Amino acid sequence: MRNQDELVKILHKQGFDATQSSVSRDLRELGVAKAGDRYILPAQDAAATNNPFAAVARFVLEIKTAGTSLTVLKTMTGTAQSVAVAIDSSDWAEVVGTISGDDTIFIATDEPKDQKKLRERLRGIFGI
Secondary structure, eight states: OOSHHHHHHHHHHTTOOOOHHHHHHHHHHHTOEEETTEEEOOOOSHHHHTOTTTTTGGGEEEEEEETTTEEEEEESTTOHHHHHHHHHHTTOTTOOEEEEOSSEEEEEOSSHHHHHHHHHHHHHHHTO
């Protein structure tokens, strides 16, 4: 399977009512990450089940700050959106929002202290 539309067709053949948006939502809730043109299943151990970063931890290559309210993550090509979803689903108080492209994520914070907290949190998670 190369994309969600193919999965929808397979599900329809099996008698399931599915749309691309429902499949996308279900994959996100299951912790399935997209890396380029393929999907990666989350780790199966109990610790990974409660960790939204288990499937994407190795995707982040660099963490930088810009100014006092913007943190920039560089990721492997095609993985930024999956990492951004993990960050967004974490509901961290210091994160105002994220914007992701193909290999870059911008994370906005309100205050310099929030940016510092976020940077340390991200460094701990991604080992950078």
